[in-house]
Amino acid sequence: MAIGKSVKRVDAVAKVTGRARYTDDFYMPGTLVAKYLRSTIAHGRVKKIDTRKAEQLPGVEAVFTYEDVPETKFATAGHPYSLDPAHKDVEDRRLLTQHVRYWGDEIAIVVADNKLVLQEALKHIKIEYETYEPLVSPQASLAKNARQIHAGSNNVIGESGYKVGGRIEEAITNADIALQNRYRTQMCQHCHIENHIAYAYMDDLEHIVVVSSTQIPHIARRIVGEALGLPWGRIRIVKPYIGGGFGAKQDVILEPMVAFLTLKLDGRPIKIDLSREECMIGTRTRHPFDVKMRAAVNKDGVLVALEMDAVANTGAYASHGHSVAGAAGAKTRLLYPRAAMHYHARTVYTNTPAAGAMRAYGAPQVIFAVECMIEEAARKIGMDPVAFRMKNVARQGDADPLSGERFESCGLIECLQQGKDLIRWDEKRAARPKKQTGPLRRGLGVACFSYASGTYPACLEIAGARIILNQDASLHIQVGATEIGQGLDTIVAQMAAETVGVPFADVHVVSTQDTDVAPFDTGAYASRQAYVASNAVFRAARELKAKILEHAGRVTGILGGELDILNGAIVDRKDLSRKVISLKEVALDAYYDKQRGGQLTADVSHKTCTNAPTFGCTFVEIEVDIPLCKVDIKEIYNVHDSGVILHPVMAKGQVHGGVAMGIAAGLYEEMKIDAETGKIYNNNFLDYKIPTAVDVPDIGCEFVETYEPSSGYGNKALGEPPIISPPPAIRNAIYDATGIAINELPMTPHTLFKYFKEAGLF
Amino acid sequence: MNRMITCTVNGKKKELSVDVRQSLLEVLREQLGLLSVKQGCAVGECGACTVLLDDVPIDACLYLAVWADGRSIRSVEGESRNDKLSRVQQAFVDEGAVQCGICTPGFVMAATSFVEKHKHQKVSRYDIRRGLAGNLCRCTGYETIVTAVQKNLDDDDQ
Numbered sequence: 001m002a003i004g005k006s007v008k009r010v011d012a013v014a015k016v017t018g019r020a021r022y023t024d025d026f027y028m029p030g031t032l033v034a035k036y037l038r039s040t041i042a043h044g045r046v047k048k049i050d051t052r053k054a055e056q057l058p059g060v061e062a063v064f065t066y067e068d069v070p071e072t073k074f075a076t077a078g079h080p081y082s083l084d085p086a087h088k089d090v091e092d093r094r095l096l097t098q099h100v101r102y103w104g105d106e107i108a109i110v111v112a113d114n115k116l117v118l119q120e121a122l123k124h125i126k127i128e129y130e131t132y133e134p135l136v137s138p139q140a141s142l143a144k145n146a147r148q149i150h151a152g153s154n155n156v157i158g159e160s161g162y163k164v165g166g167r168i169e170e171a172i173t174n175a176d177i178a179l180q181n182r183y184r185t186q187m188c189q190h191c192h193i194e195n196h197i198a199y200a201y202m203d204d205l206e207h208i209v210v211v212s213s214t215q216i217p218h219i220a221r222r223i224v225g226e227a228l229g230l231p232w233g234r235i236r237i238v239k240p241y242i243g244g245g246f247g248a249k250q251d252v253i254l255e256p257m258v259a260f261l262t263l264k265l266d267g268r269p270i271k272i273d274l275s276r277e278e279c280m281i282g283t284r285t286r287h288p289f290d291v292k293m294r295a296a297v298n299k300d301g302v303l304v305a306l307e308m309d310a311v312a313n314t315g316a317y318a319s320h321g322h323s324v325a326g327a328a329g330a331k332t333r334l335l336y337p338r339a340a341m342h343y344h345a346r347t348v349y350t351n352t353p354a355a356g357a358m359r360a361y362g363a364p365q366v367i368f369a370v371e372c373m374i375e376e377a378a379r380k381i382g383m384d385p386v387a388f389r390m391k392n393v394a395r396q397g398d399a400d401p402l403s404g405e406r407f408e409s410c411g412l413i414e415c416l417q418q419g420k421d422l423i424r425w426d427e428k429r430a431a432r433p434k435k436q437t438g439p440l441r442r443g444l445g446v447a448c449f450s451y452a453s454g455t456y457p458a459c460l461e462i463a464g465a466r467i468i469l470n471q472d473a474s475l476h477i478q479v480g481a482t483e484i485g486q487g488l489d490t491i492v493a494q495m496a497a498e499t500v501g502v503p504f505a506d507v508h509v510v511s512t513q514d515t516d517v518a519p520f521d522t523g524a525y526a527s528r529q530a531y532v533a534s535n536a537v538f539r540a541a542r543e544l545k546a547k548i549l550e551h552a553g554r555v556t557g558i559l560g561g562e563l564d565i566l567n568g569a570i571v572d573r574k575d576l577s578r579k580v581i582s583l584k585e586v587a588l589d590a591y592y593d594k595q596r597g598g599q600l601t602a603d604v605s606h607k608t609c610t611n612a613p614t615f616g617c618t619f620v621e622i623e624v625d626i627p628l629c630k631v632d633i634k635e636i637y638n639v640h641d642s643g644v645i646l647h648p649v650m651a652k653g654q655v656h657g658g659v660a661m662g663i664a665a666g667l668y669e670e671m672k673i674d675a676e677t678g679k680i681y682n683n684n685f686l687d688y689k690i691p692t693a694v695d696v697p698d699i700g701c702e703f704v705e706t707y708e709p710s711s712g713y714g715n716k717a718l719g720e721p722p723i724i725s726p727p728p729a730i731r732n733a734i735y736d737a738t739g740i741a742i743n744e745l746p747m748t749p750h751t752l753f754k755y756f757k758e759a760g761l762f
Numbered sequence: 763m764n765r766m767i768t769c770t771v772n773g774k775k776k777e778l779s780v781d782v783r784q785s786l787l788e789v790l791r792e793q794l795g796l797l798s799v800k801q802g803c804a805v806g807e808c809g810a811c812t813v814l815l816d817d818v819p820i821d822a823c824l825y826l827a828v829w830a831d832g833r834s835i836r837s838v839e840g841e842s843r844n845d846k847l848s849r850v851q852q853a854f855v856d857e858g859a860v861q862c863g864i865c866t867p868g869f870v871m872a873a874t875s876f877v878e879k880h881k882h883q884k885v886s887r888y889d890i891r892r893g894l895a896g897n898l899c900r901c902t903g904y905e906t907i908v909t910a911v912q913k914n915l916d917d918d919d920q
Binding site for chain 2: 008009011013014015016017019020021022024025190191192193194195242243244246275276485486487649650656657658659660661684685686690691692693694696698699
């Protein structure tokens with residue numbers, strides 16, 4: 001039995017020995033390199049571009065500008081294709097642009113035989129701009145008579161919302177207490193350590209091979225086809241190991257360009273390897289949100305209503321467009337499903353780097369606002385913040401108030417109880433003086449979240465799995481789902497071993513996805529893969545097991561369901577300890593017996609039509625240094641209900657990483673934009689501080705294991721959710737320590753100073 | 763302009779003709795095929811290209827290859843012998859300190875140097891954190907990496 005055990009991660013040895021190959025580790029002789037010419041203004045139009053001098057430099061193969069690329073506009077979001085024209089992603093991008101929409105926009109591209117020449121060539125391109133006023137905030141781009149960043153858009157990509165639980169005005173008027181406030185979150189960047197990189201070549205006159213660090217090979221194939229106007233079957237995407245993505249690689253960024261270049265240059269291999277500085281502005285960021293909220297609460301602790309009005313800033317191009325704002329709002333009604341809830345969101349264009357998918361897809365932004373407001377409400381009625389949440393959060397038996405779908409598993413109240421015990425909430429609160437006045441003040445904070453296990457019913461959820469019994473009785477398994485560091489390959493091997501009945505070590509997962517051979521799956525996003533792939537793997541494993549047993553029956557003459565597979569041997573179903581024949585003998589027979597022979601394989605595509613909500617919370621104790629405006633985390637715990645935990649060590653790894661990213665979003669990280677020019681100040685690791693080992697504390701993590709029946713193995717989403725609740729929990733702890741409500745992120749000393757000064761602490 | 767250098771790489775003597783403009787990272791990857799040396803930022807901020815130069819961790823992206831003349835370089839390729847992982851590598855596997863893996867070779871080298879330097883010493887988790895602060899990881903929150911190093915030092919005490 002492999003499920004629930006911390007078996008050895010299948011790619012761990014390859015990675016500690018440096019033998020795991022990433023996109024940059026495949027060397028093809030004669031590979032050309034390419035680099036974008038990026039704009040040095042945030043908004044405007046190229047009047048004139050002269051590339052002649054660059055083209056003449058020895059070593060330069062070609063220079064392409066916006067005049068040379070297809071007119072076709074395409075969408076880059078890593079979503080499944082939609083047959084419904086109303087749900088198509090926004091097609092607002094060409095391969096290169098004359099209309100500059102952010103500082104760093106891609107105007108031209110140089111191809112050369114070495115990197116040094118590339119740098120030199122870029123300096124020789126002469127460019128004249130017509131400049132427009134940069135619209136760097138939603139306020140500016142929504143202002144009357146603001147120039148349209150994309151013609152015909154009015155700088156709005158989309159609006160959406162929902163209303164559940166009745167009339168909000170009435171609820172607010174009739175409730176004991178009404179509250180309102182406004183919360184703002186910042187622009188962050190994923191900072192995966194492997195920058196975006198891709199190369200392409202052709203191995204005949206028609207087919208383009210693209211090797212890319214992507215989370216979504218099958219989607220990338222379709223989008224490259226769309227961008228170049230080629231049949232999708234002519235594109236082959238290969239995804240080797242990838243060095244982190246966090247959503248930035250759930251977007252098709254370099255693949256269409258490398259494909260275009262190889263097509264233009266006789267199928268020669270061409271690589272684009274973004275620098276860190278380019279990657280931080282030229283790929284994707286997290287949407288900053290501005291959320292106006294109202295809440296109604298009764299003195300008995302019942303949360304009556306929440307109203308949210310959000311503006312999401314998507315920057316220069318739609319990318320994931322409005323779906324981030326829509327998906328973010330959908331999570332909140334799962335968290336407090338018995339309250340009346342109105343959500344409205346608008347997503348706007350600005351002249352800033354394009355925002356896209358980033359870990360938890362908008363939920364951290366909206367849930368920050370919700371969990372700040374919930375804290376206000378609890379404090380206003382004088383109720384313990386944990387008790388208030390326990391009274392109002394989702395429980396077993398609740399349903400999504402919009403769809404009516406019941407939660408089959410929900411352990412959030414147990415998570416809150418466990419977190420409270422871990423941090424010794426009651427004991428510490430009782431021991432603390434009523435009002436703290438010194439320079440160092442302690443505070444306790446809590447916040448919860450809900451998330452989903454996929455994108456259904458917004459998108460189609462298909463997962464594919466193929467299993468082969470090899471001659472030596474080992475299994476090869478291929479899935480369309482992608483390993484991006486989260487441990488998917490190991491989980492898939494565990495599932496197959498569990499269901500077929502072979503030792504975990506005998507299952508080999510083909511880690512590389514190659515769209516020419518891999519089963520179809522849309523890829524790593526929405527924390528969907530272990531959930532969605534579970535049923536595909538389960539069905540394929542069950543089918544293969546049935547075929548093996550049928551063949552074993554023919555070999556041994558024992559027919560009629562009398563056999564089973566245990567630990568790699570065919571055994572008597574009624575007496576599992578009695579070995580009938582080895583699996584290896586059966587496998588060899590299947591491959592080579594002249595009468596009975598026939599390879600034993602299973603190939604399943606499974607469509608998931610459920611989407612299990614997943615829950616959890618953060619508890620944190622902090623110390624605020626008032627004069628230094630600094631927050632020191634003393635203890636932090638995340639407790640999750642993610643259904644059955646398939647691999648405890650890897651599950652904790654997801655939580656540790658998510659909490660660290662959450663702490664950083666809460667306290668440190670922000671892309672800094674010059675309000676006048678739209679230039680990003682800090683697109684490098686020296687100025688944009690992601691945490692080092694000393695900047696995060698020891699991170700505690702526990703699970704409340706429920707069983708989710710819609711999943712193949714009882715599991716639910718876990719990858720993204722750990723990032724959601726740390727920022728509001730830290731904010732609520734600062735509130736607890738100081739009595740000051742910080743309503744924006746990040747809570748750097750700079751931000752705290754502003755609030756502390758306003759509150760008269762200095 | 764090229765220059766000849768002589769250095770020891772993972773225990774083997776090498777004579778190399780290197781472009782004076784090339785970083786050690788470029789030479790290790792492109793001439794010697796040591797692909798464990800990863801580039802994450804190219805300016806010494808992320809530590810993904812950490813190798814040991816005379817047993818001291820350095821960022822290979824910032825170090826000119828010509829400076830390596832007469833010196834000894836260790837990369838993660840040289841740490842496992844005869845299909846057996848080094849103790850630090852094994853600890854990374856055992857503790858779940860590996861996720862996407864792009865920072866792992868650099869981290870293993872930084873951790874190896876830390877462990878060698880602090881053998882038989884009492885160090886706290888915070889000391890380990892400080893010792894590894896030159897390497898960035900976006901996946902693990904450092905929790906299991908710190909534990910792997912801690913376990914390794916504890917084992918060494920026995």
